[in-house]
Amino acid sequence: MKAATKFIHAGVHPDPSTGAIMTPIFQTSTFVQDGPGKHKGYEYARTQNPTRTQLQNALAAAENGKYGISFGSGLAATDTLMKLFKPGDEILSTNDLYGGTYRLMRKVWENYGLQFRFIEMSDASHISQHVTPTTRMIWIETPTNPLIRIIDIQACAAIAKKAGALLAVDNTFASPYLQNPLDLGADIVMHSATKYIGGHSDVVHGCVITNNKDIADQLYFLQNACGAVPGPQDCFLLLRGLKTLHVRMQRHCENGEKIARFLRQHAKVKKVNWCGFEDHPGYSIAKSQMRGFGGMISFELKDNTVEAAVKVLSSTKIFACAESLGGVESLIGHPATMTHASIPREERIANGLTDSLIRLSVGIEDAEDLIADLNQAIE
Ligand SMILES: *Cc1c(COP(=O)(O)O)cnc(C)c1O
Numbered sequence: 419m420k421a422a423t424k425f426i427h428a429g430v431h432p433d434p435s436t437g438a439i440m441t442p443i444f445q446t447s448t449f450v451q452d453g454p455g456k457h458k459g460y461e462y463a464r465t466q467n468p469t470r471t472q473l474q475n476a477l478a479a480a481e482n483g484k485y486g487i488s489f490g491s492g493l494a495a496t497d498t499l500m501k502l503f504k505p506g507d508e509i510l511s512t513n514d515l516y517g518g519t520y521r522l523m524r525k526v527w528e529n530y531g532l533q534f535r536f537i538e539m540s541d542a543s544h545i546s547q548h549v550t551p552t553t554r555m556i557w558i559e560t561p562t563n564p565l566i567r568i569i570d571i572q573a574c575a576a577i578a579k580k581a582g583a584l585l586a587v588d589n590t591f592a593s594p595y596l597q598n599p600l601d602l603g604a605d606i607v608m609h610s611a612t613k614y615i616g617g618h619s620d621v622v623h624g625c626v627i628t629n630n631k632d633i634a635d636q637l638y639f640l641q642n643a644c645g646a647v648p649g650p651q652d653c654f655l656l657l658r659g660l661k662t663l664h665v666r667m668q669r670h671c672e673n674g675e676k677i678a679r680f681l682r683q684h685a686k687v688k689k690v691n692w693c694g695f696e697d698h699p700g701y702s703i704a705k706s707q708m709r710g711f712g713g714m715i716s717f718e719l720k721d722n723t724v725e726a727a728v729k730v731l732s733s734t735k736i737f738a739c740a741e742s743l744g745g746v747e748s749l750i751g752h753p754a755t756m757t758h759a760s761i762p763r764e765e766r767i768a769n770g771l772t773d774s775l776i777r778l779s780v781g782i783e784d785a786e787d788l789i790a791d792l793n794q795a796i797e
Contacts, residue, residue: 421595421664422664422665424479424480425480425594425595425660425661425662425663425664426661428475428476428479428480429472429474429475429476429477429478429479429480429486430472430475430476430657431472440654440657440658441468441469441472441473441653441654441657442468442469442654443469443650443651443653443654444463444467444468444469444650445650445651446463446467446650447462447463448461448462448463449461449462449463463647463650464642464645464647465642467647467650467653469650469653469654469657470488470647470648470650470653472653472657473486473488473653473656473657474486474487474488474625476657476660477594477609477611477615477625477627477656477660478627480594480615480627480660480663481589481594481598481599481600481607481627482598482600482601483600483607483627483628483629484628484629484631484634485627485628485629485630485631485633485634485637485638486625486626486627487625487626487627487634487637487638487641488623488624488625488641488647488648488653489623489624489625489626489641489646489647489648490622490623490624490646490647490648490649490652491610491612491622491623491624491646492518492588492590492608492609492610492611492612492622492623492624493518493519493522493610493624494624494646495608495609495610495624495625495626495646496519496522496588496608496624497522497526497646498626498637498640498641498644498646499586499606499608499626499637500522500523500527500532501640501644502633502636502637502640503532503554503555504531505530505531505532506531506533506552507532507533507552507554507555508532508533508534508535508550508552508553508554509523509532509533509534509535509553509554509555509556509557510534510535510537510545510548510549510553510555510556510557510583511523511534511535511536511537511556511557511558512536512537512538512539512557512558512559512562512569513536513537513538513539513769514559514562514563514565514567514769514770515536515557515559515562515563516559516563516588516590516610517757517758517760519557519559519588520536533552535548539558539569539574540567540568540569540699540700542569542570542573542574542577543573545573545574545577546577546580546581549577549581549583553581553583554583554584555578555583555584555585555586556574556577556578556583556584556585556586557586557588558571558574558585558586558587558588559587559588559590559591560587560591560592560597560707561591561592561693561700561704561712561714562591563591563714563777564691564714564716564751564753564757564758564771564775564777565691565716565769565770565771566691566692566693566698566714566715566716567699567700568693568698568699568700568701568703568704569700569703570703570707571585571587571597571599571602571603571604571707572602572603572707574604575602575603575604576603578605579603584605584606584633585599585603585604585605585606586604586605586606586607586608587599587604587606587607587608588608588609588610589607589608589609590608590609590610590613590614590744591613591712591714591743592708592712593609593613593614593615593663593667593712593744594607594609594615594663595614595663595664595667595709595710596667596671596708596709596710596711596712597707597708597709600627600628600629602707605628605629605630605633606626606627606628606630606633607626607627607628608624608625608626608627609624609625609627610623610624611623611624611625611656611659612624612742612744613742613743613744613745614663614666614667614670614743614744615656615659615660615663615744616655616656616659616744616745617659617662617663617666617744617745617746618655618659618745618746619742619745619746619747620655621652621655621656621659622652623648623652623653623656666746666782667710667712668710669782670712670713670780670781670782671710671711671712671713672785673713673780673781673782673783673785673788674692674694674711674712674713674714674715674780675692675694675711676785676788676789677715677778677780677785677788677789677792678690678692678694678695678715680789680792680793681715681717681792682695684793684796685720686719686720686721686796686797687717687718687719687720687796688717688718688719688720688722688774689717689718690715690716690717691715691716691717692711692714692715693708693711693712694710694711713778713779713780713781714743714777714778714779714780715777715778715780716753716775716776716777716778717775717776717778718772718774718775718776719774719776719796721774722772722773722774723773723774724752724754724755724773724774726774727752727754727755727773727774727775727776728752728755729795730750730776730795730796731750731751731752731776731795733794733795734750734791734792734795735791735794735795736748736783736787736788736791737749737750737778737788737791737792737795738750739751739752741756741757742779743779744779745779745781746781746782746783747781747783748778748779748780748781748783748788749778749779749781750776750777750778750779751776751777751778751779752775752776752777753766753771753775753777754766754771754772754773754775757777758771
């Protein structure tokens with residue numbers, strides 16, 4: 419099945435009791451049984467809910483995976499994954515990681531004995547020297563946030579396999595339309611479905627997809643045992659979002675390219691990070707592992723100061739100044755004062771996050787309007 423057909427049909431079926439083509443919102447906490455233990459596959463809604471079941475199947479199909487497991491947020495999904503490990507186990511990750519994932523690892527799971535190391539991964543040949551006998555998982559994100567660096571998924575899968583470790587990919591930035599890590603050898607895919615999958619900035623959700631039955635069984639157990647489950651209304655919104663993922667992503671990619679090229683020739687712009695430029699260090703890997711380059715861009719101003727960046731952010735009329743990404747509307751953010759404000763300035767700059775760095779989540783409005791808006795804000 420090709421992408422468009424898959425996102426609309428795979429994993430879902432009309433409601434058997436009524437024929438409703440859209441999966442109903444099963445807003446119920448429990449299910450009546452004919453007698454003790456005699457039920458129709460549903461007992462209690464933390465354990466299973468029919469709206470959630472269809473969403474999990476649809477998400478699994480979207481990533482070419484067998485098993486989908488849904489959670490109340492992206493971080494709840496990642497938190498549950500950490501429970502696959504034991505004290506002393508190490509997770510090796512990248513130094514350009516989503517801030518909330520970093521916080522979960524360092525401020526929560528280190529207290530329970532898990533170990534984490536964060537290294538530069540855009541050159542995959544450096545990764546294997548950091549793998550130790552206690553490394554149980556390699557956790558990557560590609561493209562990264564907000565510097566749009568690219569990590570080679572196939573190379574990481576080979577390194578993980580050799581070390582007897584798992585490879586997990588946070589595929590939030592690319593979405594299942596642009597990149598399918600399981601096809602490239604990853605064991606686990608995680609999404610903040612809050613972003614492109616939901617696509618309309620109206621729901622918070624996370625999911626994990628895998629082909630490994632052992633991992634899936636452990637995650638279904640943890641989903642019920644720990645209980646970070648999404649409600650049925652949220653599952654419905656995601657089922658709806660998924661059906662238009664491919665058309666939205668096509669437009670995000672088209673608009674992203676137009677805006678990246680516009681910014682690059684602008685006299686007041688110093689540098690543009692977008693993985694579709696042929697001179698981007700990760701271009702050839704991005705080209706081989708992604709179907710398009712997406713709508714996430716960051717750029718630096720020639721006037722490399724916080725004040726100059728803040729002026730741009732407070733002058734846009736269509737781009738809304740907000741955290742998050744992946745919705746139909748364009749958003750603009752300033753990592754130094756927003757998402758990465760808690761990182762000391764020297765450390766932030768050493769990692770490439772300069773004072774004027776601005777991040778764009780390019781939406782699906784008319785590109786001409788978006789370009790005019792950025793132009794007047796930068797001028
Ligand atoms: C937003 C985000 C998360 C966290 O997801 P929530 O749904 O906000 O909990 C994780 N990874 C990436 C790349 C994100 O953008």
